[in-house]
Amino acid sequence: MTNPLRDALAAGRFCYVVELVASALTREARLLEAASGLARIPAVVAGSITSYAGGAIGHDPLRVAAAARARGMTPNIHLTCVSQDRRGLAKSLDDMHALSLENVFALTGDYPGAGDQPPVFDLDSVQLVRLINERRRSGMPFHIAVAVSPFKYTEADCVYQYVKLEKKIAAGADVAVTQVGWDARKFGELKRYLDERGLRTPLLGNVYVLGPKTAERMATGRPPGCWVSPELLAAVQTESRAQDGGRQARLERAARTVAILRGLGYAGAYIGGTHDAAQIAWVIRRADELAPRWEALAVELGYGAAGGFYLPSRKPAASAGRVARSQTDRLPRVFDWLARAFPVNRDTWLRRALTRVFGWVDRRRPAAALVERVELAIKKPLFGCQACGNCVLSHLEYVCPQTCPKQLRNGPCGGTDQGRCEVTPEKPCIWVAVYDRAKAMGALDDLKTYVPPPDRRLRDTSSWINYFLDRDSRPAAGDLHG
Ligand code: SF4
16 A cells, blocks of 8 residues: 655655644544545645644544545544553554554643543653554554654753654654744754754654634643744734735745745645645645745744744754853762762672672562662652652653653653743753753763653662662663763
């Protein structure tokens, strides 16, 4: 069976993927009608079927996908870590394979809103890509899309997005789709980042047909990770006073953005904000006309954050200027020193001795429980430890990943806003501290280390015992950087 998305990317043919929001608010029949219309546009190679968009439950994406395919539209199915653990995700992949659905968009997912089912977040998006890649190795021909947001205007948020994309690519991603944004410099920055590192993964730029209501919502940072600047909001509001309610102006902006993406060397556009086949066909035609003027148009598409961070050209993240040591906590450095002075991460006399001691402790339940309590009494006040039993503090600059509301282990999600957490905006995102400490130590490359999901069966047991008895889940030697 052919896969137009895979084929277009492989052939280097500029292509379009259109997002179909399978929310409970959209009637399924309307979605499928839209899919039928889009299937008649040759440049549209897939319809991207959302799951849990904005953290809200929608239609079953697999059912919608199968029905859309029956109407001639190749689906790209969003698979998020919000509501399923690794077994549930593996089962969804098996179901997809049984239905011959190949394209999967691997996402962490938005945190559910109040009143929705509590989230699962057993895996993060990098671990999910690995899971899909393992399935692929066993003969299921999945094509994996992942997300990245260049539209981050603090250094830690921005560079960590790119580092995390590198991890997703290493894990098996085939194509990366950007978050929504209206800043040509940022689109260019992401492309340049990959080019400078010799990464040829194709990029789809997000082109959202933005109306005034959505612009107002995004101006407040909702949904998480989507941001409209005050200048863009004002422009959209002015346009919406036209007789057509601003429809022509927003389609023109979308077409210009597509033209810029083509000029920058993107592999395609990921269109959101409209399902209307006639509007999308117009955007495609108009973008073709505008293509020769893309550089001038790029200068005009500049709705970034005033004074925001842009990654300097030809300056690999690993050698970016260091932050002053005084800005980082001293505690991580003390632990680093201890680890060097008393090496236990390789076969030393100390490791052998401690393995014997912890093996003896492990065979005596009261002693093991006591060690677990002592460990928690030390680590909870220092790191906010939640006794996951699979400690990866030394791989994450002594920041506990369990203090991330989504329990991510491989970097921030796309929901950060100026270094603040998507779920608890009153707090900084924990990954900012990880980034700052790594940068202060000149160890940004270490952030590319793949951190596997924890073995949840070890919860409320001592990670010290688990470590010395080699039963915890931690980065393998082959996944370590630096
Ligand atoms: S990673 Fe696990 S064991 Fe380590 S501090 Fe965090 S919760 Fe505790």
